[in-house]
Amino acid sequence: MSEIGIVLSSHVSELAEGVYKLLSETAPKVSITYAGGTDDGDIGSSFDAITQAIEENEADHILSFYDLGSAKMTMEMAIEYSDKTVELFDVSFVEGAYTAASLLSGGADYDRVIEQLKPLIIK
Amino acid sequence: MSEIGIVLSSHVSELAEGVYKLLSETAPKVSITYAGGTDDGDIGSSFDAITQAIEENEADHILSFYDLGSAKMTMEMAIEYSDKTVELFDVSFVEGAYTAASLLSGGADYDRVIEQLKPLIIK
Amino acid sequence: MLTVENTKAWLLRFAEKVEANKAHLSDLDSVIGDGDHGNNMARGIKAMQEALESKEASDPADVLKNASMALLSKIGGASGPLYGSAFLDMSKQAKEDASDVSAIFRAGLSGIQKRGKAEPGEKTMVDVWHPVIKALESGELTTDTITDAVEATKPLKATKGRASYLGERSIGELDPGAVSSSYLFEAWLEGED
Amino acid sequence: MLTVENTKAWLLRFAEKVEANKAHLSDLDSVIGDGDHGNNMARGIKAMQEALESKEASDPADVLKNASMALLSKIGGASGPLYGSAFLDMSKQAKEDASDVSAIFRAGLSGIQKRGKAEPGEKTMVDVWHPVIKALESGELTTDTITDAVEATKPLKATKGRASYLGERSIGELDPGAVSSSYLFEAWLEGED
Ligand SMILES: Nc1ncnc2c1ncn2[C@@H]1O[C@H](COP(=O)(O)OP(=O)(O)O)[C@@H](O)[C@H]1O
Ligand SMILES: Nc1ncnc2c1ncn2[C@@H]1O[C@H](COP(=O)(O)OP(=O)(O)O)[C@@H](O)[C@H]1O
Ligand SMILES: [Mg+2]
Ligand SMILES: [Mg+2]
Numbered sequence: 196m197s198e199i200g201i202v203l204s205s206h207v208s209e210l211a212e213g214v215y216k217l218l219s220e221t222a223p224k225v226s227i228t229y230a231g232g233t234d235d236g237d238i239g240s241s242f243d244a245i246t247q248a249i250e251e252n253e254a255d256h257i258l259s260f261y262d263l264g265s266a267k268m269t270m271e272m273a274i275e276y277s278d279k280t281v282e283l284f285d286v287s288f289v290e291g292a293y294t295a296a297s298l299l300s301g302g303a304d305y306d307r308v309i310e311q312l313k314p315l316i317i318k
Numbered sequence: 319m320s321e322i323g324i325v326l327s328s329h330v331s332e333l334a335e336g337v338y339k340l341l342s343e344t345a346p347k348v349s350i351t352y353a354g355g356t357d358d359g360d361i362g363s364s365f366d367a368i369t370q371a372i373e374e375n376e377a378d379h380i381l382s383f384y385d386l387g388s389a390k391m392t393m394e395m396a397i398e399y400s401d402k403t404v405e406l407f408d409v410s411f412v413e414g415a416y417t418a419a420s421l422l423s424g425g426a427d428y429d430r431v432i433e434q435l436k437p438l439i440i441k
Numbered sequence: 442m443l444t445v446e447n448t449k450a451w452l453l454r455f456a457e458k459v460e461a462n463k464a465h466l467s468d469l470d471s472v473i474g475d476g477d478h479g480n481n482m483a484r485g486i487k488a489m490q491e492a493l494e495s496k497e498a499s500d501p502a503d504v505l506k507n508a509s510m511a512l513l514s515k516i517g518g519a520s521g522p523l524y525g526s527a528f529l530d531m532s533k534q535a536k537e538d539a540s541d542v543s544a545i546f547r548a549g550l551s552g553i554q555k556r557g558k559a560e561p562g563e564k565t566m567v568d569v570w571h572p573v574i575k576a577l578e579s580g581e582l583t584t585d586t587i588t589d590a591v592e593a594t595k596p597l598k599a600t601k602g603r604a605s606y607l608g609e610r611s612i613g614e615l616d617p618g619a620v621s622s623s624y625l626f627e628a629w630l631e632g633e634d
Numbered sequence: 635m636l637t638v639e640n641t642k643a644w645l646l647r648f649a650e651k652v653e654a655n656k657a658h659l660s661d662l663d664s665v666i667g668d669g670d671h672g673n674n675m676a677r678g679i680k681a682m683q684e685a686l687e688s689k690e691a692s693d694p695a696d697v698l699k700n701a702s703m704a705l706l707s708k709i710g711g712a713s714g715p716l717y718g719s720a721f722l723d724m725s726k727q728a729k730e731d732a733s734d735v736s737a738i739f740r741a742g743l744s745g746i747q748k749r750g751k752a753e754p755g756e757k758t759m760v761d762v763w764h765p766v767i768k769a770l771e772s773g774e775l776t777t778d779t780i781t782d783a784v785e786a787t788k789p790l791k792a793t794k795g796r797a798s799y800l801g802e803r804s805i806g807e808l809d810p811g812a813v814s815s816s817y818l819f820e821a822w823l824e825g826e827d
């Protein structure tokens with residue numbers, strides 16, 4: 196298992212699950228957890244679900260990715276309430292998370308991942 | 319209905335469906351169709367499914383978005399075989415498609431959409 | 442001066458207004474957003490009402506904190522972490538000094554801005570909080586201040602939140618979060634009578 | 635000179651090699667990609683075999699076109715549109731002149747490059763197609779040419795396809811698409827004996 200994990204936060208349950216599948220195929224040894232949609236299954240974000248995704252992740256150092264602004268803000272709140280080190284990236288959601296997962300899975304170190312994420316900052 | 323439609327091409331069925339849901343909520347009057355995964359439901363892209371998404375879209379002028387490179391190449395092949403005008407954007411998948419859908423739904427014209435997509439080019 | 446009683450009463454009046462205007466809030470949001478602000482707020486204030494009834498509160502700070510947690514957990518949209526942050530920071534300030542209401546609201550605004558990074562003029566709830574608090578600080582807050590602040594969001598172009606994706610197209614509509622925030626302040630004013 | 639018969643026989647030998655090395659191809663892909671290249675190719679060549687058996691072909695161009703459609707539709711990975719484009723352009727060239735095999739393969743390479751925009755040295759199947767076609771054009775193609783081309787992908791850093799996400803980490807491994815392409819050319823050479 197990679198020491199660094201990935202948490203995904205999306206507005207839509209299927210979207211979060213889909214990105215998880217895409218990443219898992221290429222990075223089976225990276226702990227990837229996700230939250231998508233509200234607690235009722237509507238489109239939106241759930242503080243509890245995001246908190247759970249952070250806590251359930253096997254890593255204590257987490258890189259996190261989100262689709263739209265409100266998933267970011269809810270993630271930020273969850274981060275404030277968590278004891279883990281969770282970094283939030285304003286990068287392209289799918290491409291950023293895929294890049295991080297590939298690199299971590301290939302054994303790249305933290306600095307290398309950060310460097311490769313830079314060109315994907317779009318928010 | 320907007321005269322311009324949106325086609326999504328993803329490697330994962332849930333991912334395509336999830337982005338579709340995210341866009342539809344905000345842009346109910348834009349025709350949005352999608353293809354995700356292989357014909358067997360595996361991770362990958364299906365020429366037939368992408369072709370179908372293009373043909374089933376109510377618009378003849380289509381803006382298309384993809385997650386990773388191979389969904390792009392398969393989309394390109396489908397575009398060559400189609401009679402419709404389909405433009406492919408090398409932008410961030412979720413954010414680019416969401417931007418286009420929001421703008422089209424708000425009645426923005428083609429040039430405005432293109433201009434707003436420019437800063438999202440990352441591939 | 443905030444007390445457990447007047448804080449609860451104020452928030453329950455806020456909840457009533459949101460409930461009564463749920464469809465209106467969603468309609469506004471469907472023009473420049475995704476059409477869920479009314480549902481989001483209704484879900485949040487329902488959880489807030491339940492929390493106010495079921496949770497012990499020894500001081501107004503507790504009341505505000507319980508409200509914060511309910512709104513944060515249940516709203517589900519951008520307004521969730523925003524109202525959540527506002528009430529959390531109001532709670533902290535109320536803990537320090539429950540008598541200075543302006544300072545408490547000021548802390549709420551700074552919580553919203555810390556979270557959402559919006560300045561006045563970006564067509565968000567900040568455009569209600571900001572002028573309302575200024576008026577409150579100078580002892581001049583009336584319902585007109587609130588109504589005017591809401592109306593003033595119409596000509597603004599959104600540069601934060603979902604509406605910002607519309608660019609110029611966001612001009613000419615009220616901001617949904619500004620409207621829901623106006624209910625909070627109207628509910629407050631009604632308690633001041 | 636391509637004929638309906640030798641084209642079919644060649645593609646069936648290619649199919650056999652892919653089938654026999656399916657696990658190997660996926661293993662290679664799991665190191666620098668997503669581990670599906672063997673499954674992808676196996677799915678594609680199965681559809682290709684079925685098409686070769688069931689579809690009428692009046693000339694070798696038809697055979698290549700049927701193969702193209704099957705691979706394009708069924709592979710499901712990046713190699714789908716790439717092999718699909720290669721066979722489509724080979725078919726077009728074979729329609730013009732079925733006797734010039736080098737020109738046919740050259741058209742296939744240009745189809746791959748038109749689609750995937752890869753130049754030699756980017757650690758893709760192009761790194762097999764390119765030197766093999768050069769050797770073919772100068773009448774010097776041997777199995778060694780093919781093996782060497784495949785081996786030469788090891789030290790390369792991938793800058794196209796999924797492996798490119800790995801950057802430096804892609805160095806030191808064979809490119810899966812280069813290996814599957816080597817089967818196509820080995821199968822061709824075996825027909826030349
Ligand atoms: N960054 C921000 N700062 C302040 N307020 C914001 C911000 N983003 C959104 N808002 C407010 O949130 C409201 C929308 O809330 P809501 O519809 O519940 O969330 P969502 O946009 O996620 O669907 C907007 O009308 C605006 O007032
Ligand atoms: N842009 C490209 N140009 C040429 N070949 C490419 C390109 N992208 C990928 N490939 C080839 O495709 C192979 C991977 O195919 P496959 O595993 O079936 O697809 P995917 O990467 O979508 O899972 C790579 O090993 C490489 O040879
Ligand atoms: Mg909304
Ligand atoms: Mg919403």
Ligand SMILES: [Mg+2]
Nearest residue numbers: 667668670671
């Ligand atoms: Mg692969």
Ligand SMILES: [Mg+2]
Nearest residue numbers: 362668670711
């Ligand atoms: Mg694949």
